[in-house]
Amino acid sequence: MALQRLCRGVGALGCRRSSGLQGQLPGELVEALRAVVGSQNVSTALAVREQHGRDESMHRCSPPDAVVWPQDVEQVSKLAGICYSHSVPIIPFSTGTGLEGGITAVRGGVCFNLTRMDRITALSTEDFTVAVEPGVTRKALNNYLRDTGLWFPVDPGADASLCGMAATSASGTNAVRYGTMRHNVINLQVVLADGRVLHTAGRGRHFRKSAAGYNLTGLFVGSEGTLGLITQATLRLHGSPEATVAAVCAFPSVHAAVGCTVQVLQAGIPVARIEFLDDVMMAACNRFSGLSYTVSPTLFLEFHGSPSSLEEQVQQAEEIVQLNGGSDFAWARDLEARNKLWAARHNAWYAALALRPGSKGYSTDVCVPISRLPHIVGETHRDLQESGLTGPIVGHVGDGNFHCLLVFDPADLAEIQRVKEFATRLARQALALDGTCTGEHGIGLGKRHLLREEIGELGLTIMRQIKATLDPKNLMNPGKVL
Known part of the structure; x- marks a missing residue:
């Protein structure tokens, strides 16, 4: 950026x-x-x-x-x-x-x-791994991999740094099939607070699995710069799908769209992406991206596989969509059409901001077990209507994660307070449903009180002890997470 x-x-x-x-x-x-x-x-x-x-x-x-x-x-x-x-x-x-x-x-x-450290090193196509420095973004890596038959699927929307994505345990639209950063980071090179350089899985190692001691790599994924500076990440790559097809379908209600998502997953359909946008978000995307989709709760889906397997996946998904009152699929089969569809989804943040020119935005980030998803999304939709806040809903519903893109006047202190209260209320509702206050954005500055509620005082104490061991002077990104 x-x-x-x-x-x-x-x-x-x-x-x-x-x-x-x-x-x-x-x-x-x-x-x-x-x-x-x-x-x-x-x-x-x-x-x-x-x-x-x-x-x-x-x-x-x-x-x-x-x-x-x-x-x-x-x-x-x-x-x-x-x-x-x-x-x-x-x-x-x-x-x-x-x-x-x-x-x-x-x-x-x-x-x-760290943006000038932008080398891509140690690509092993046979082992499906690559090492990148913190100046390498996900788009730059996938452009580099274009002719190898491999790709890196974790896609948070923004063209973020891959090491930064590891630091925040980023996720995104493809997580339902390919996992989050936590599932796709194999090894990290980390500079600790005192300047020592740690290789969390051993120098140069890029194995598929290990039972050797504590999982140091997992410790630093999601640490948000509070334990060390990630200067290289070794990542798991995936084979590029032989065929890809995307579809859009509208639903009569929020509950029908989100309920359909749960049923698609319960049926074992290996959908690659399944994204939810409510009616407010669809109207904003139509205006911002020049589209003409139906303004109602909508699912964006994408399927990966061989042509024959795609036919079976799509047929199963269409049957479930129809049972939930969904419209016929609007298809995007060629690359240009798919890119246009997903560009509209990725531009949802800017489409939301365009609803109120001069506004600022805050994105909530809760995640719940998928069985609880229809309930919490429906309740959130009603809460937004009653609160009078502008907050279109969009979500990676395939893994239970969704966002309210709250748009507010930065000069209106009362509205800012209502945004904060809504975000806390939503996070606590997610916790009450055995979910988390953040599915992918991290704790940062604003969710430290919610972290305590989520993991308890003992969990927080253990985290502080780890932090004190690796960073005894509290110099690494102080004031965040803990």
């Missing part, structure tokens, strides 16, 4: 003009950073710091005291060692597309912009 999009103005949700314990770093520390990466790769300019002080969330911008651009893991290690010796916080940055304030420098410090 372009840096200029990361920080838009000052005000209720704008940038704090001061940061850090003293508001600036000691001169000798800045000189030490420059000695490692060169003066051109260190900036203390206010505009640059503000560009790195917020993501796409509603959380207030908090700029770091300096930004550095390392070129390789050795420089990251040296820079981290310098920050550690001066007890200065370290905040990782890649594309800035997060939605929970994960890159805000709430305690000042040094932002490590």
Whole structure:
């Protein structure tokens, strides 16, 4: 994402003009950073710091005291060692597309912009694995893999950094079939707070499974930069499907659409994507993307496989759709038509913002067992109508995850408060249904109280002990998660 999009103005949700314990770093520390990466790769300019002080969330911008651009893991290690010796916080940055304030420098410090580390290494087509640095995005990787017959399917919508996706345990539209980042990360290279470099599964290892000791890779997936800086991720690749077909079908009610999703999954149909958009979201997508779909609760589906297996999958899915009152499938068979369909789905965030020009947005992120999905989505739809908030619903319903894209006036403090109260109410409803307060966006700044409610005080204590062992000075992205 372009840096200029990361920080838009000052005000209720704008940038704090001061940061850090003293508001600036000691001169000798800045000189030490420059000695490692060169003066051109260190900036203390206010505009640059503000560009790195917020993501796409509603959380207030908090700029770091300096930004550095390392070129390789050795420089990251040296820079981290310098920050550690001066007890200065370290905040990782890649594309800035997060939605929970994960890159805000709430305690000042040094932002490590890792986008110039953009090499794709150690591709093994025979083993279905590849290693990438943090400057590599999912689209860049799939373009690189285009002629190999392989692809990386985890797709959160934004063209996010793959290492950043690992740090937040990202998910997305393909998770129902291919899993989340947690299922597709094999090994990580991590620079710890003091500059030591850890290979979580052993240097260069890319096996399919292991029973060797604690799962250190899993520990860092979803750690949101609070335990170390991910400087390389070894990922599991998948074979490109022989054939692909996508379809859209409308339903008479929210309950019918979401109930159909549950039945499709219970029937064992290996659907690759199954996305839900409510009537408000469909109207917004039609306007924003120039489409003409029926304005009613809608499912977007995609099937992968051989031509013969696709025919069977589609026939089974159509029968279930008809039993739930759904319309006939509107097909998107060729690549151009499918790309247009999924581009509209991926642009849902911007379509929602366009409902109120000049607005800000906040995306809720709950996930529940799929059997509870029809209930909570229906209740949420009613809650939105009663609250008077603008909040179209969209979701990766195949794995029980959905979002309300809450659109609000950033100058209206009362409306901001109602948005926060709604988001907390929804998260607590998900917890009451044995779900989670975040299916893919992470805890970041705003969900720390909900994490305590979700895992309990003992779980939080264990997390704090892990954090204290790996980061005894609390320098790694402090103020997030815990």
